[in-house]
Amino acid sequence: MQGVARMLKITNLHKTFNKGTVNAKTALNGLNLMLNEGDFVTVIGGNGAGKSTMLNAIAGVWKADYGKIEIDGVDVTAMPEHKRARFLGRVFQDPMKGTAPDMEIAENLAIAARRGTRRRLVWGIKKGERAEYKKLLSQLDLGLENRLSAKVGLLSGGQRQAVTLLMATLKKPKLLLLDEHTAALDPKTAAKVLEITDRLVTENKLTTLMITHNMHDAIAYGNRLIMMDEGRVVVDVSGEEKKKLTISELLGLFEKASGSEFTDDKVMLSK
Amino acid sequence: MAFLNALPGAVAEGLIWGLMAIGVYISFKILDIADLTVDGSICTGACVCAVLITGGMPVWLSVILAFVAGAMAGTVTGLLHTALGIPSILAGILTQLMLYSVNLTILGGKSLVSFVGGQHKLLLSMSNNTLAVVTGVVINAAVIIVLWLFFYTEVGLTLKSTGDNPDMSRAQGINVKRNKVIGLAISNGIVALAGALLAQYKGSANINDGRGAIVIGLAAIFIGLSVSLKIKPNFVVSLIGVIGGGIVYYIIYNFVILLGLKTDFLKMLSAIIVVIFLAVPYIKGEYLTKQKPMPEMAEEGYAGGGENA
Numbered sequence: 001m002q003g004v005a006r007m008l009k010i011t012n013l014h015k016t017f018n019k020g021t022v023n024a025k026t027a028l029n030g031l032n033l034m035l036n037e038g039d040f041v042t043v044i045g046g047n048g049a050g051k052s053t054m055l056n057a058i059a060g061v062w063k064a065d066y067g068k069i070e071i072d073g074v075d076v077t078a079m080p081e082h083k084r085a086r087f088l089g090r091v092f093q094d095p096m097k098g099t100a101p102d103m104e105i106a107e108n109l110a111i112a113a114r115r116g117t118r119r120r121l122v123w124g125i126k127k128g129e130r131a132e133y134k135k136l137l138s139q140l141d142l143g144l145e146n147r148l149s150a151k152v153g154l155l156s157g158g159q160r161q162a163v164t165l166l167m168a169t170l171k172k173p174k175l176l177l178l179d180e181h182t183a184a185l186d187p188k189t190a191a192k193v194l195e196i197t198d199r200l201v202t203e204n205k206l207t208t209l210m211i212t213h214n215m216h217d218a219i220a221y222g223n224r225l226i227m228m229d230e231g232r233v234v235v236d237v238s239g240e241e242k243k244k245l246t247i248s249e250l251l252g253l254f255e256k257a258s259g260s261e262f263t264d265d266k267v268m269l270s271k
Numbered sequence: 272m273a274f275l276n277a278l279p280g281a282v283a284e285g286l287i288w289g290l291m292a293i294g295v296y297i298s299f300k301i302l303d304i305a306d307l308t309v310d311g312s313i314c315t316g317a318c319v320c321a322v323l324i325t326g327g328m329p330v331w332l333s334v335i336l337a338f339v340a341g342a343m344a345g346t347v348t349g350l351l352h353t354a355l356g357i358p359s360i361l362a363g364i365l366t367q368l369m370l371y372s373v374n375l376t377i378l379g380g381k382s383l384v385s386f387v388g389g390q391h392k393l394l395l396s397m398s399n400n401t402l403a404v405v406t407g408v409v410i411n412a413a414v415i416i417v418l419w420l421f422f423y424t425e426v427g428l429t430l431k432s433t434g435d436n437p438d439m440s441r442a443q444g445i446n447v448k449r450n451k452v453i454g455l456a457i458s459n460g461i462v463a464l465a466g467a468l469l470a471q472y473k474g475s476a477n478i479n480d481g482r483g484a485i486v487i488g489l490a491a492i493f494i495g496l497s498v499s500l501k502i503k504p505n506f507v508v509s510l511i512g513v514i515g516g517g518i519v520y521y522i523i524y525n526f527v528i529l530l531g532l533k534t535d536f537l538k539m540l541s542a543i544i545v546v547i548f549l550a551v552p553y554i555k556g557e558y559l560t561k562q563k564p565m566p567e568m569a570e571e572g573y574a575g576g577g578e579n580a
Binding site: 059081082083085086088090092097098099100101102103107108110111112114115116119120121122123124125167 | 421423424425426427428429431432435436438439440441442443444445446447
């Protein structure tokens with residue numbers, strides 16, 4: 001591993017929701033995970049395995065109970081959400097969550113282009129920026145390149161997710177977090193957004209964590225696959241081993257590691 | 272004829288309340304916070320301005336300091352909400368209550384400070400409505416231009432996104448809490464500025480000034496946006512619409528007074544206007560829209576569908 005930067009290091013991370021009540025739910029239970037620069041990791045796991053909790057912990061949506069999170073060598077464990085944002089690109093499951101509906105496409109992109117920089121009292125969209133955004137939007141191939149001044153709220157869910165992806169990668173993040181970002185889309189749109197995702201990740205060599213409920217996608221995309229159960233990583237395969245994996249082998253690995261059958265009412269076993 | 276005579280006064284007062292409504296627009300429409308601080312901060316603006324002018328301070332400086340006082344009130348509400356976790360509506364009510372004591376203190380324990388009898392140079396006054404209208408238009412235009420420039424800066428855009436989608440804003444590295452405080456400060460600063468103009472126009476500052484101001488502000492916003500959004504849904508046109516809404520509100524107000532409505536019922540009237548504007552879109556959607564009848568042969572569509580990219 002020499003010469004390759006550690007982009008993410010999670011050490012012994014714990015998180016229990018509703019602590020001390022009858023509804024207490026341990027979501028992360030001593031999670032350890034290391035990502036090398038350029039890793040494109042797909043994440044699968046059953047109901048309540050802690051997948052989204054892990055992404056929210058990295059993003060700083062709330063404070064973890066215990067443990068340490070480092071991004072590219074910087075300890076971010078105590079950093080508030082908006083400060084960690086300079087390291088992160090995020091796309092949410094809900095297509096409504098990643099964009100400001102009452103603002104123009106160009107304004108949304110301009111805000112994203114300044115992630116991690118100090119915002120000043122200068123024009124929010126500089127000359128030339130629109131042309132640049134137009135070029136990037138045309139690469140999405142969704143016909144958005146001529147709608148820069150349109151309010152994002154007028155777009156479809158798939159279009160909004162594609163714009164959110166662009167916003168997440170416009171300023172190259174140290175780590176891209178995709179939280180089942182195609183789950184709310186219809187199959188055809190989901191495939192399109194996934195294709196855009198793969199292109200952006202590969203072109204920009206982005207270190208990526210992608211949660212998915214589609215086992216087929218989990219195997220087809222990325223160079224590494226992790227499976228979570230009860231707040232921990234229980235299966236971790238990469239490289240050639242991952243490429244050759246089949247869905248039934250994957251389920252077998254899970255049962256061996258967790259000692260229980262894989263259950264998830266949302267998981268799609270085939271494409 | 273009596274109505275025409277009352278018109279210049281209605282326009283002048285409408286311009287002042289339109290300015291106040293612009294302040295409410297920033298909290299209510301841009302930040303998505305129903306901020307009840309304004310009932311107190313408009314009075315603070317009036318009190319600060321009246322006390323400073325009668326104390327001999329130049330009128331411009333007094334007006335600027337009224338703005339600053341209002342901005343401080345907004346900051347208090349913002350901090351109660353963001354730093355102490357108090358729900359925004361309650362934070363506004365708490366600050367409003369605090370301001371009652373503050374305003375009494377500013378007025379030196381009296382309930383009224385009057386300009387009458389003094390030889391003060393004022394920006395506007397009831398005795399000269401033409402001048403009042405000109406002053407109102409100039410100040411409103413200046414405020415709109417400054418806000419227009421501000422909300423298209425890098426900082427301004429993040430203020431808009433803070434109200435529009437706080438999740439997205441945080442994910443893009445925006446300090447949502449700080450932005451709410453800044454927005455509430457600007458909002459209440461403008462409201463207090465309107466209070467300062469109101470005191471000069473009426474010739475006095477009264478501890479009871481501003482009771483129900485939020486409702487008048489909202490009425491002006493709803494009246495204004497119902498027209499301006501149909502013309503062009505952009506920021507400047509919206510702000511102009513809001514001022515227009517304030518003027519229309521005061522014309523209606525003067526009209527019903529001339530019709531013989533007892534002034535005791537004016538606050539009822541303000542509230543009813545707001546109820547109507549809030550209720551109509553809801554009633555339309557909830558009770559008056561019927562599902563379209565299903566076309567014949569609708570079964571054809573069953574197999575396909577799902578394409579919305």
